[in-house]
Amino acid sequence: MDNLDYGIIGNCRSAALISKTGSVDWCCLPEFDSPSVFAKLLDEEIGGSFEVLVDDSYTIDQKYEPRTCILITTFTNGDDCFEIHDFMPRYHKEDGTYVAPPEFIRYIKLVEGTPKFKVVYDPKLEYAAGETKSYIKKDFIASLTRDVRFDTVFLYTSFDKEAVLEGKELTLTEDGFFLLGYNEKIFPTTAAKAYLELQSTKVYWLNWSAKTPTYKKFNEEISRSALTLKLLSYDKTGAVLAAATTSLPETIGEVRNWDYRFCWIRDASMVIKVVSELGHKNVARRYLKFIIDLIPDKAEKLQIMYGINKEKKLTEETLEHLSGYKGSKPVRVGNAAYHQKQNDIYGILMDVIYEQMVKFSVDIENGEDLWSITKGIVWIVGNHWHEADKGIWEFRTEDRHFTFSKVLCWTAIDRAIKVAEMLGKKHKIEKWEPLREEIWNDIYKNAWNEEVGAYTQSYGSKDLDASVLLMESYGCVEASDERFKSTVRAIGRDLSNEGLLYRYKNEDDFGLPSSSFTVCTFWYVNSLFKIGEHDKALEQFEKLLSYSNHLGLFSEDLDFKTKRLLGNFPQAYSHLALIECAVNFAKKESTEDIKESMRS
Secondary structure (H helix, E strand, C coil), rough: CCCCEEEECCCCCCCCEEEECEEEEEECCCCCCCCEEEECCCCCCCEEEEECCCCCCCEEEEEEECCCCEEEEEECCCEEEEEEEEECCCEECCCCCCCCCCEEEEEEEEEEEECCCEEEECCCEEEEEEEEEEECCCCCCCEEECCCEEEEEEECCEEEECHHCCCEECCCCCEEEEEEECCCCCCCCCCCHHHHHHHHHHHHHHHHHCCCCCCCHHHHHHHHHHHHHHHCCCCCCCCCEEEEECCCCCCCCCCCCCCCEEEEHHHHHHHHHHHHHHHHHHHHHHHHHHHHHHHHCCCCCCEEEECCCCCCCCCCEEECCCCCCCCCCEEEEEEEHCCCCCCCHHHHHHHHHHHHHHHHHCCCCCHEEEEEEEHHHHHHHHHHHHCCCCCCCCCCCCEEEEHHHHHHHHHHHHHHHHHHHHCCCHHHHHHHHHHHHHHHHHHHCCCCEEECCCCCCCCCCCCCCCHHHHHHCCCCCCCCCHHHHHHHHHHHHHHHCEEECEEECCCCCCCCCEEEEEEHHHHHHHHHHHHCCCHHHHHHHHHCCCCCCCCCCCCCCCCCCCCCCCCCCEEEHHHHHHHHHHHHHHHHHHHHHHHHHHCC
């Protein structure tokens, strides 16, 4: 079965996807949202790739170096064996800053024998929109295009450059390397230097992973998901991407294909909350700085999303020359959703601000900026919470009074009050408490549908929606609340299909969704756990984990029947929700171990 059997490498500047047979099928340089250098993922004929080919006698296996983002692909035929260690350099310099150049290294390690392989080196710059020509120079292979705009990349290697470019057979007698860089190197690159970069990068990731708590249960899944979320963070500005790709379809052959290489305030804030709870404070600090830089005017409303370099205009266009993933057109760059109005983002952002102020106390860097933002958010929510919007799922047609949006408006005021309590701003507390109560009463009265026995997608509707499960996570209702329990069971009964959840089952702008939005199943598992149905929750969780790819990675969606991964990849939403579920189960097991030891 075709699947998104890819590993991701990156250095918090850009990323690349490498297939389970060692082919680089997606890479954008110099940054995540730059035009692609390799895009076979989006067009198998013209997209471009960087492949290593062996004969049929070889078996191929792939795994990550434990607790790192170094991907190891092993080729062996019994007598001959070699490994490719793929990575993007990232490590500390002596002055404490990071090395994170726009390049990736393929370190070829000889394990035994004299392995033979061929290389297909086929860069197609600028989304393969024009012709890319490669030239052999003294120190490197230069590849360039002039058709759309001028662009170049440089390949350095210890192998014979002509043999590489012509796809001739190479025999491995010692370790070798390939380094593909956006910039020409000033100093010579050697296998020894590539090895040093590999070891320095390994040390960086091991140190980063050491900050993640160790759990008795699901530790590997938590660790890999945390590393994946880190790879989707952009150091330069603090932005967090929704995913590393564009236009991977939610359903093969349909048009729900979007560019996810942007920072959605909602997704990013959820990621930051989870990652900082695991002890990674720098990611949170950078993200809060990103938010502060976006809000120069106290009255300025937040967009739902921004470019990773804080761009506000994300014009959507289609790349007609690319056939799309498995023929699923159109391929889009940019995202027209940036001008939508979604009232939920204020609550999710306010939740993160509150969490960080609790963690860092009132000495938090930029504390005064965050208090100003808090007051601005209350002002905006107070004036707009009663308005309809596009909702979490970004319906492109009519606005509605979505329950999730109202819940997050309540959350915004609730967290603002908590921040005011921390800072001793009594007059603000007295002013804001009636607004919090007003919003809660509105939800209690209008979001509940007695006939359905659940809080529904929007006011006055009978449609169920998985996002409503987050009411308890944000503290709007207690897990013991009978209405919430009833909602969880109704959603499980009506939105579940083959053990996976629909986001909703009512038709949207593109018809009925035909794949499962992975995060929704994680939310459902979490909700089952919260209402005390632990065994059922654990069973569903373990089943869901089995649908990841060979490296434990998830995309945005899953096909109901085949369980094939669909949608952009890897998806931040899926991995942050995986962590939340796994930590709950792990903590429960630890608590039970403690109780058991006390009894004995």
